[in-house]
Amino acid sequence: MITVLYFARLRESLGTDREQLAPPPGVATVGQLADWLRDRGGNWTTELAADKPVRVAVNQEMASPDTLLPDGAEVAFFPPVTGG
Amino acid sequence: MITVLYFARLRESLGTDREQLAPPPGVATVGQLADWLRDRGGNWTTELAADKPVRVAVNQEMASPDTLLPDGAEVAFFPPVTGG
Amino acid sequence: MEVRVQEADFDFGAEIAAFRAGKPKIGAVASFLGLVRDVNDEAAVREMTLEHYPGMTEKALEEIVAEAKGRWDIFDALVIHRVGPLRPCDQIVLVAVSSAHRGEAFAACEFIMDYLKTRAPFWKKEETPAGGRWVDARETDDKAALRWREK
Amino acid sequence: MEVRVQEADFDFGAEIAAFRAGKPKIGAVASFLGLVRDVNDEAAVREMTLEHYPGMTEKALEEIVAEAKGRWDIFDALVIHRVGPLRPCDQIVLVAVSSAHRGEAFAACEFIMDYLKTRAPFWKKEETPAGGRWVDARETDDKAALRWREK
Numbered sequence: 001m002i003t004v005l006y007f008a009r010l011r012e013s014l015g016t017d018r019e020q021l022a023p024p025p026g027v028a029t030v031g032q033l034a035d036w037l038r039d040r041g042g043n044w045t046t047e048l049a050a051d052k053p054v055r056v057a058v059n060q061e062m063a064s065p066d067t068l069l070p071d072g073a074e075v076a077f078f079p080p081v082t083g084g
Numbered sequence: 085m086i087t088v089l090y091f092a093r094l095r096e097s098l099g100t101d102r103e104q105l106a107p108p109p110g111v112a113t114v115g116q117l118a119d120w121l122r123d124r125g126g127n128w129t130t131e132l133a134a135d136k137p138v139r140v141a142v143n144q145e146m147a148s149p150d151t152l153l154p155d156g157a158e159v160a161f162f163p164p165v166t167g168g
Numbered sequence: 169m170e171v172r173v174q175e176a177d178f179d180f181g182a183e184i185a186a187f188r189a190g191k192p193k194i195g196a197v198a199s200f201l202g203l204v205r206d207v208n209d210e211a212a213v214r215e216m217t218l219e220h221y222p223g224m225t226e227k228a229l230e231e232i233v234a235e236a237k238g239r240w241d242i243f244d245a246l247v248i249h250r251v252g253p254l255r256p257c258d259q260i261v262l263v264a265v266s267s268a269h270r271g272e273a274f275a276a277c278e279f280i281m282d283y284l285k286t287r288a289p290f291w292k293k294e295e296t297p298a299g300g301r302w303v304d305a306r307e308t309d310d311k312a313a314l315r316w317r318e319k
Numbered sequence: 320m321e322v323r324v325q326e327a328d329f330d331f332g333a334e335i336a337a338f339r340a341g342k343p344k345i346g347a348v349a350s351f352l353g354l355v356r357d358v359n360d361e362a363a364v365r366e367m368t369l370e371h372y373p374g375m376t377e378k379a380l381e382e383i384v385a386e387a388k389g390r391w392d393i394f395d396a397l398v399i400h401r402v403g404p405l406r407p408c409d410q411i412v413l414v415a416v417s418s419a420h421r422g423e424a425f426a427a428c429e430f431i432m433d434y435l436k437t438r439a440p441f442w443k444k445e446e447t448p449a450g451g452r453w454v455d456a457r458e459t460d461d462k463a464a465l466r467w468r469e470k
Contacts, residue, residue: 144372144378257342
């Protein structure tokens, strides 16, 4: 099981801020998780499209597509940050 | 007539903060004024020695040895600044 | 070092006073105060909301401050960043850095702001007469952060 | 723009608050606060006295601020510099710069401080256990001021 969080534009567009997921075997990395979520269709496909500047953090550290997903991981998808 | 001001270390060492002077003909520039004052001897010679980092302002603008001295000028001698 | 993420406003002067109180080794305090502008990208901003990622935000800010301390000879740093609804003229962020001499304090303060802008998970949504809109990341912020890599 | 040379202390927070009050175009305020350290060049400083050149000092500061305004897209700048007797932890100088975005405010604020250090006629005399001594100009200050020429 992993926890997936969505922030800002993604949270609004996807209509959820958090979900518990049990990805199938074969979803072992951030990139594979994004592919799997994209297959849901609709806004999932457009918001997580490869050309969208989506950032991902795993256990609150910035991650890249090949970052592995430990069991129980907290994975967050969000747009480039705009604080300050 | 010109007014000559001294600040900081120079003021203390020369024992004066201000004097009115009528330099002789031939003292037309900052450099010539410094030469003339240096001829007074004692601390004047050491404080205004060529190797001392003395700064000069004429009418409150930074000057160089060849800056001309207008009649009635306010000429200030002081060490490199150390504010802030 | 202290990092705070809060909805409440802060007293800039009181924060700086407390930050340096009783520390006579401090010769320099460089600080930055970020404020809500009423205009951004030509649209009139009436209100904005700052969202963040609780937990990761504090962690990211602490890492940025720790990196600044590793790079420059500074005594201390303070970061306060607000979240929630904000209006024009409201305070958003305070960054202060103390050191013996000014060069280190200036550099570390600007570094912390540049990295905060690109690495700390905050997102701004502006309310304009045309409706709400998420603020896009600025390319100039990426450039500002990148230049520290060369040093 | 405002330049003040005074014996009296100032309220840093109140000055910054007044400096930006009611100006919703301001997105960034970079500021610097210079303080008396109890140690300088390995000697214990109990008190210092700041001497200045009345008239020329204000003029020099105004020229420095005007030059900063010509170089960067900033809204305003404030410089307050104290003179007279000062003790460790006392405030010496405040420089604040406001702008729409932070890069300009940081650069102009640091520029003003660097030029102030080398061009404004102030002189520090420190009282140490070994007696009074005039502070020598720092070579690093000349270097700090020189680097702005290249830009």
